Amino acid sequence: MFRFPEGLYADIRIEYTEDAAYSFENGEVMSDTENVVSGAIIRVYDGKMWYTSVTNELDNIQSELDELASLAEPDPDIENDPMVKLFEVNRDTVLLFEGDNDIRKFTRPQRKELVESYLKECFDGSVPEIKKCGVSYYQDHHIKEFYSSKGAEIKQDFQQALVWCWFDIVVNDITTSGGRGFQSMELKDITGCYDQVRDRINRFLDFAKNAEDVTPGDYVCVLSPDTTGMFTHESFGHKSEADFMLNDKTLRDEWVLGKKVGSDLVSIYDSGSPLHRGYIAYDDEGTKPRETWLIQNGVLTGRLHNAKSASVLDEELTGNSRAQDFGFSPLVRMTNTYMAPGNMSPEEIIAGVEDGIYIYNVNYGTGQGTFTLQPNICYRIKNGKLAGPLRVNVVTGSVFKTLFDIDAVGNDFMICDTCTCGKGGQAMPVSDGGPTIRVKSLNVN
């Protein structure tokens, strides 16, 4: 199909994307769109560095490939380059979203009807404190083809649909913004979830009316399953991405496999196979994803790789080389990353706290040595029971300490399917998840 140059490794990723959106805000239709975009990224590797080119003109792929090859320095022994040797040669077609399951068949009138159903059921004007509100719907469908000079030929697809119901509540001249989103590969999962939106409105209304400002300091914190998912992703997940430690002796010594990095209760794994937001049939180097246990019972057991990091660290491929779209080269990224459940009920976990904070949900988090979580809603825990809502701006902790400070893990495992992870200027759909957990001390501001 393509004439790959001699003495070089090369791969080509072609993507065909169709998206559509419909949104309604403050009495007006804000968007009603359908778009089709196709493009490709061509990459050439000569054993020293990569040369890449991005184009929308699919007829020009061969000439782009030839031009990149002219810049590179061919190596007759390129097949024995440690990274090139690791690239898998899969030939497969995995199209899960065809026929009745193809989201592209969801028409404009159906999208409008879906949005209007949420508006009617959830924003009927009965909450006077809501001054702004809206419902947004978005869908996209991707077909991705991958060809390599080693002979890989892969075709796979991905699709998602998202409903986001949002509102601004004004109480005492202060605006509290909240919302509830639903994301899935299947429309049935995001249809008719009115009770969950109404519950979220009521919770934010209570928060807006009754929240007290937290007194900054260190607290015992209980994290809801949603929060645990974000915590898992930010506090540890990013440290498991091996591309940051390739030639860094300090980090390789710090994160040596077999080292105890957390309490016995902590087990974390990543896998691109489950049909959640981080799903991939193959990663963007053509590798089939594995289930990778990163921590088992507090012991570091694995990390996430692309072919480069796996070759440098002499470890197995994991299938975590991902790119946002054809405009980007792949990086080591998480897919679906979860903390495994334990045995305690959430009630038992909260009952063990005399004075602490329950983090109900979070806006976003960040993950360096110090990780951060920015909560939406928190509650005080008093004498083992949830008390009134608390206004908390940011929760921080050291990953090196916090994983040891987890002293209770719940049995209420849940997956959050609305997450987007940022790294290196690329936004990547991921899912995270976990159960209710308790941390002996986190800094709260």
Place this chain on the structure above:
Amino acid sequence: MEREKIISTCSQSKVELEESRIKTFSKDSRIHTSYRVYDGSSVGIKYVQGRTDDEKGFAKAKENLALLRPYKFTLETGSRHRDKTEASCSDKELMDIARQVLDYLKEHHPDFIVSGSVTSERNFLSMENSLGLDHSNTDGNVSVNICFKHKDSKDIDDGWFGLGQRTFDFRKFTDMADNYLSNFTNIVELPEELIIQSQYYEYTGKFWEMLNAENLALGTSLLSGKTGGKVFADDFTLLHDVSDEETWNHTFFDGEGVVLPEDKHIFIENGVLLGGFADKRIADKYGVPHTGSADFNFVDTPNNGRVNFRIKRSEKTVKELLDGRLSVVPVRAHGGGYNEKGEYVTPVECAMLCDGERFIGRLPEFAVKGSIFDMFGKDFIGVGSDNPIFNDKQVLMKMNYSK
């Protein structure tokens, strides 16, 4: 029936750095086109990425009039072309810069591992319509963005610095690198008085929410009901500014083709709230003036929100504003932000003590807090007339430590 076309082209060559080595040379040049057809009450829109045929694009946009996307406003006219590009940078020159950057850092700062990118880009945006509108804006730069990590650090990285210039001056890069890295391992104590020195867009994000004319009208802004009143410091003036002097990759026209007098619009003048920002739709809906604030929505009708916030400069330099005091420059600070009451809290994982121009040493980790009404009110010191440290405008204001 009128026709309008917006074209955006971004041509980029980039050298990516990883672990103090060149990892990738990449090229990306894509064209985005938005075709609009107006019938007086609605607009039909068609977006195309890649090469396209105008007649097909307008034909599809005309078909999309059936979607009844409302647009009743008068189209803009006028002709202006602004080209801010200076020296061009070939791919070979870009690779040479990347090698120079790495060689310098390895020789002068061997204890640091760096990643990042050296990028050359040229951005072009044009808008034309059948009534004679003919605007275009071109800008380009070479930028070096360096993420650094000390070899003994257990963190993924310790901080970053970046320098973007229309004509690349290697000396400015080495000055910046030396400033960030030379005293990085010199640990110093936190000063008693916390004066933050930073690129001010780190702290002006809340104004997007507070100055949105719709939020002001609906009572969902912290500034609702305060128009005409004194809310901030006497010397705090906040404006949209895309003038020749201040522009950096911003067009002088908005997504509806509006060009503002002197390319500026003031929202807060000497602490007094004058009004919010509005595109034509929001202005019409709430009876306020439009401020040329429509975004470039290529796929649908424009939205309100294109604002290039700038704080008016003081006549004093950063050092003069400090008047002998020391400042704190956050190098890695994220995770918090403003809450709904306008109170700001963020952990600062890495910060440098500074005399206004040169870094003195690295500070221990701390959390910073303040209220937006104080930070740009009684605690506002000013924006320097010069651009030390970042090669960009920077704000000075007092803030507080949090536990």
